[in-house]
Every structure is written in structure tokens, then in C-alpha cells.
Amino acid sequence: MRYGVLGTGEVGRTLGGRLVELGHEVTLGSRTKDNPVGQEWATAAAGRAHAGTFADAAAAAEVVVNAVSGRVALDALQDVGAEHLHDKVLVDVTNPLAFEGGHPRLDPVDRDSLGEQIQRAFPHARVVKTLNTVNCQVMVDPARVPGDHNLFLCGDDPAAKEQVRTLLGELGWPAGRVLDLGGIGAARALEMYLPLWLRLSRTFGHDDFNVEVRRAR
Amino acid sequence: MRYGVLGTGEVGRTLGGRLVELGHEVTLGSRTKDNPVGQEWATAAAGRAHAGTFADAAAAAEVVVNAVSGRVALDALQDVGAEHLHDKVLVDVTNPLAFEGGHPRLDPVDRDSLGEQIQRAFPHARVVKTLNTVNCQVMVDPARVPGDHNLFLCGDDPAAKEQVRTLLGELGWPAGRVLDLGGIGAARALEMYLPLWLRLSRTFGHDDFNVEVRRAR
Numbered sequence: 001m002r003y004g005v006l007g008t009g010e011v012g013r014t015l016g017g018r019l020v021e022l023g024h025e026v027t028l029g030s031r032t033k034d035n036p037v038g039q040e041w042a043t044a045a046a047g048r049a050h051a052g053t054f055a056d057a058a059a060a061a062e063v064v065v066n067a068v069s070g071r072v073a074l075d076a077l078q079d080v081g082a083e084h085l086h087d088k089v090l091v092d093v094t095n096p097l098a099f100e101g102g103h104p105r106l107d108p109v110d111r112d113s114l115g116e117q118i119q120r121a122f123p124h125a126r127v128v129k130t131l132n133t134v135n136c137q138v139m140v141d142p143a144r145v146p147g148d149h150n151l152f153l154c155g156d157d158p159a160a161k162e163q164v165r166t167l168l169g170e171l172g173w174p175a176g177r178v179l180d181l182g183g184i185g186a187a188r189a190l191e192m193y194l195p196l197w198l199r200l201s202r203t204f205g206h207d208d209f210n211v212e213v214r215r216a217r
Numbered sequence: 218m219r220y221g222v223l224g225t226g227e228v229g230r231t232l233g234g235r236l237v238e239l240g241h242e243v244t245l246g247s248r249t250k251d252n253p254v255g256q257e258w259a260t261a262a263a264g265r266a267h268a269g270t271f272a273d274a275a276a277a278a279e280v281v282v283n284a285v286s287g288r289v290a291l292d293a294l295q296d297v298g299a300e301h302l303h304d305k306v307l308v309d310v311t312n313p314l315a316f317e318g319g320h321p322r323l324d325p326v327d328r329d330s331l332g333e334q335i336q337r338a339f340p341h342a343r344v345v346k347t348l349n350t351v352n353c354q355v356m357v358d359p360a361r362v363p364g365d366h367n368l369f370l371c372g373d374d375p376a377a378k379e380q381v382r383t384l385l386g387e388l389g390w391p392a393g394r395v396l397d398l399g400g401i402g403a404a405r406a407l408e409m410y411l412p413l414w415l416r417l418s419r420t421f422g423h424d425d426f427n428v429e430v431r432r433a434r
Contacts, residue, residue, distance in 0.1 A: 100328075105327060105328065106327055109326060109327045110322060110323055110326045110327070110412075111317075111322065138433075144433050145431050145432065145433045146431055146432075146433070147429070147431040149431045152413075179417070179420060180420070181416045181417070181419075181420055182416065182419070182420070186416050188412055189412035189413040189415070189416040190413065192409045192410070192412050192413065193409070193410060193413050195327075195405055195406035195409050196369075196406040196407065196409065196410050198406070199398045199399065199403050199406040200396070200398070200430060202398075202399070203396060203397070203398055203399070204432060206433075206434065208432065208433035208434060209430055209431060209432040209433065210430075210431055211428040211429065211430055211431065212364070212428065212429045212431050213417060213426055213427075213428055214362050214363055214364040214366045214426060214427055214428065214429050215362065215363075215421060215425065215426040216355075216361050216362045216363070216423075216425035216426065217423065217425060
């Protein structure tokens, strides 16, 4: 599969690197063509790894992974251009995290979500929100955390969600551990989990954790 | 111990009933003295169970449990009166859930929380937020859900949190499963978990579940 991964931060490099290891063709996209971080990543990952602009990454891809920071997510996708997202699966792993006077804030929150904003801005993209509830080491290596802990996904396109389940399976997340929470409106719930994740991270002194949903029936 | 439980809804009756079974003296408080639901509960629970106004419930109590619905929580506590909360542990199990056009909303959210509003409105109460992340059957019988699933608590008063840990232990939550997330500011994180809980509940078709935090270290 050909993936375009938007974002040369830790999340983009880690996800992109694992996708290359899995045998996929990956273009890591950044705001500028000559981003040294992207170039270095492509050189190190070698072979099926490329670097380019956001538009380069999406244009070459069958599936686009949005791994930029939440506050620039819509701008990055505008740089990509709707034509390079048309009918494509767009995996949105972002969190709309901002800081205000040192305190974490979500924007949007409660009445809207970044997942929904992206789907509205690019109605012909097939947005699936997932992976935003764990750190990027856990994303690509769930076995580092013990137990049958869960991921969540949501989106309006059932076929896109199935395709993302396959991707998650390759990353080490069996289908039974990926809970489908419904349409893209559920992105609010997934994003609003972030404050609890941040508090747990502060309490433990690390973010190598996840939650397992335990059911009475 | 003498408990005052505010609220004659399912949460108040269930928590109050279990506290009576555990040998505590419980007054279930409602807006009016002659609330038939409260009277019936006190008759059925018998012996150490009483019913009265919010103020009656708190006045008689060493520990007050705030189990009214979130949208009336501050009003109920105003009815109690600050003098009946002075220096008392106030266990806040509420969620600031409202509905707007059929959609769940939190009010306050992100920049504030109901837990913090209550602590600010009653600075001499020792507010501990906990139990708001599970349904009331799970609150009083965690063993109905398999696994070492977790509760969270937060509050500004360490001694109050220790006292609440003891209460939670009596309800079936060993200390090791109760994660202390810090000061009352963490109430934002606990309340913002609600949308995910609601989505999971809708997905499963029931709310007999909880999350277990799994850590790599």
C-alpha cells in the first residue's frame, strides 16, 4: 500500500517508519519540500521511504495519515488540497490540544471536534479517527503494554473503517480490540479523553499506558 | 459512620442502600422533606436509613455524598447551606451533563469543572471527586465487571482523599485500584471522560463496564 503520512514530528516518523518496515511505500510530508527532518528520515528508513511536501505525500498515496499537531491540522490539509484527498481514506490521529496559561485546552471541544471539522472541510475524504488515545510507541507496538487494551475508531464510511482495521491489525491491534464507536461525531468522545490521558501520564511519570475496557457482559 | 446522601435518584438510593447494608447511618436528602421516593427508600432500607431535606441529610452527617444530577448540584448544595458542609468530606459523584437538541453536552467543560465549581462555592468543604466514571451498580459492586478495573479520585485535601479511599474500599474497590489524579483541577479530566463512556454505553447497549488502566511500567 502507498501511504502519505503528514507530519515529521515523532508521531509521523514513528508511524511512517513502522509502515515502511511492514513493506509499505511511505511519503512523509511536511510544510516545506526541503525539511531536513523529513529528508533524514527518508534516508534512514531507505528504500520505500520518501519525503516531500504535504501535497507530495498525499498525491502519491492511497491512504493518508494525518499526524501533524492538532492546531495546524486543518492548515496542513489545506496545503494538501482537496483534490489529493478525494475518495481517499484519511486516518486522523490528531488531538486538538492547545495550551493556555500553561494549562491544556481542547479547541474545539464538546460541541465539535477536530475529526468533524476535517470531515466537513473535506467532504470527499473518508475520515476515520483512531490512534489518538495512545502515544506513538504504543500505536506501533501495542504489546509493550500488557493486557488486551483497546483502541477506538469512528467515521462515517464503513468501508474506510474496515480498511483502517486492516492497517491497525498490521500494527498489532487485532480487530476484536478495536471498538467502533460509530460516525465521525464520536470524535468528540475520543478527543475529550485527552485530559484524562494527560492526568494519568502526569501521575505515572510516563505515557506508556492504555486502557482496557472491561465489560460485565 | 454517618452519611448524608444528596439525591433520591437511582445513584443516591443505590449508594445509600449499600452504605446502610455496610452498617452506616444514612440520611437520604431531597429538595422537599416529604419526598415519597425518599420516604419509601428509608422504610425499605429500615433501621439506619432516614429521609429528609438536603439540609437534614448533611446536618446529621460526618460525610456528605453529592449524588444529585449535575445540572442541579450547586443548587442542592446551596439548599444544604455552607454551615452543614464546613470541614466535612464532600464526595462529588456528579457529571455536568446537559442535553442540547438531543445531543449530550457538558457544562462546564474544559476550562472549568463541576468539581471545581463546588469547591470554589464551598471553600470550607473538603471536596473529593470520584465514582463519576461508572454506573451506580458498578459503584457498589465492582466485582460484577471482570478484571482489576480502576476508579479515579481527586481533591485538594489529602486527608479527605484517604477517608474516601476507605469508603471506596468498603464498596469493594481496593486502594491499589483507585488512582489519585491530584488536586480538584483533575475533575475536568474525570468529567470529560463522560462522552467516551456514553459512546461505549451506546455501542455495547448497556453501561455495565469500566476501564482498566494498563501500564508498560
